Amino acid sequence: MDGIEPGDRVVRELDVFLSNGQLGQNTKLCLLQFPLRPPWRPYEMDYSRKVQIKPVAKRMQIDVPLHKDTDNYNSHADASLQLDSIQLSSSAVDMRTSYAVASIKGNSVVLTPLDEAIALRPSLAHLATARAESEPRRAAASVQEEDEKPAELQPLTVQVKRRETERQVEMRMNSYAYLQGIEADEPWVDLDAHAPDSGAAESVWSALHRTLEADVPMTLSREAYLDALLPGPSASPEVPSSMEAASPTRAAAALGARREEQPQPSTSSQAHTERPFAPAKAEPISRDAQKALADTVVAFCKSYSLFNQDQMREFLRKYKHAGAAQGLADFPAVQLREAIVASGLVLYCKGVFIQASTGNAGYDPLRSLIISLLQENDYLRKADVSGAAKAAGVPFEEKMYSKAMKELCSSKGGMWTMKKRAE
Structure with a gap:
């Protein structure tokens, strides 16, 4: 076998399969992490208790029972602090690359891409509840004291609120308080939790291990196959020549050189949120279907200039004018x-498709430059864009910069990151 060092020996050979949407199109696979709990002391879950999730905000909470008949439980504490369970509350984990769960059954290894990673820690919301219950009593006592005092003249303050600028509106909508308000408005969805040895869990594992016994023609190199299978840092998205000219960055030049060294079909990396929902069938795409697909993309781009593959699949299924392209919704991810x-x-950039040109000659050069920077960086700052624009001789206008960042990116703590889907 190629790549084996002298002295190494093959212990076992396993067939590797990629889970191909056997759990359903709308199913998400999440990794639950417990960073404050060592592996040798896991939480004792009671799977009959409440498990809830907010799908959009990606928040989860789980009730874990407490043992009240131990010496470590303070039965003399205030009644509001005597709990029969603790609540684990989640925070989303930023997945800097793509991960997959590998499971071995017989002589097969099945890789299932992860959609999200969620870290769960004990919530202290019950302390806030106890404090809130005591506030009315304090307020009543304060009002009584005020009533006993003689009335005094109070100064009246009048404030005139200035109209917010576009930048101020953007900052407010990306503020912690605003995002917290959106999260608070989303209702909790109850989940059914099942033990690892339950029948429901066994049916999930069985679904993951269903494989298609068919030969799939290999048209990619080993490195390109690994990038398509599980995208990672080695993935090299295609960069159009117009973007190369606009970007002076070293990484953009390296991408162009890499393309010349490896002339092969596009192997742009596939984001972890994309997952093929149909058996891997390498069928040729007819000329009529390709033309109909182009017309469908034009129709979709009239509403959204950025979208992922899942959204295009859904649009192909529902768009009544898709015609010959409608059947492409069930094609494998790489082929589509x-x-x-x-x-x-x-x-194609980091799992999303971006409209190549808006037709605005004053806007497109800066927009193309930003796209090229996003291809090589997970996060961008304003200084990164302005510096690259100055080096490339691309006009940098505050209005155009703000427009491009709102179109392509989401803000995270003063940093910009590529959007994952049309919004």
Whole structure:
């Protein structure tokens, strides 16, 4: 076998399979982490207790029972602090690359891509509740004291609120308080939790291990296959020549050189949120279907200039004018992605398709520069964009910069990161 060092020996050979949407299109696979709990002392879950999730905000909470008949439980504490369970509350984990769960059954290894990672820690919300219950008593006592005092003249303050600028509105909408308000408005969804040895859990594992016994033609190199299977840092998205000219960055030049060294079909990395929902069937795409797909992309781009593959699949199924392209909704991820890029209407960058050009000569150069920077960086700052624009001789205007960042990115703590889907 190639790549084996002298002295190494093959212990076992296993067939590797990629889980191909056997759990359903709307199913998400999440990794639950417990960073404050060592592996040798896991939480004792009671799977009959409440488990809830907010799908959009990606928040989860789980009730874990407490043992009240131990010496470590303070039965003399205030009644509001005597709990029969603790609540684990989540925070989303930023997945800097793509991960997958590997499970071995017989001589097969099945890789299932992870959609999200969630860290769960004990919530102290019950302390806030106890404090809130005591506030009315304090307020009543304060009001009584005020009533006993003689009335005094109070100064009246009048405030005139200035109209917010576009930048101020953007900062407010990305503020912690605003995002917390949106999260608070989303209702909790109850989940059914099942023990690892339950029948429901066994059916999930069985679904993951269902494989298609068919030969799949290999048209990619080993490195390109690994990038398509599980995208990572080695993935090298295609960069159009127009973007290369606009970007002076070293990484953009390296991408162009890498393309010349490896002339092969596009192997742009696939984001972890994309997952093929149909058996991997390498069927040729007809000329009529390719043209119909291009027309469908044009129709979709009239509403959204950025979208992921899941959204395009859904649009293909529902768009009544999709015609010959409608059947492409069930094609494998890599084949559909290459067909969409082949239309020449969009670029592919970190799991999303971006409209190649808006037709605005004063806006597109800076926009293309920002896209090239996003291809090589997970996060951007304003200084990164302005510096690259100055080096490339691309006009940098505050209005155009703000427009491009709102179109392409989401703000996280003063940093900009590529959007994952049309919004």
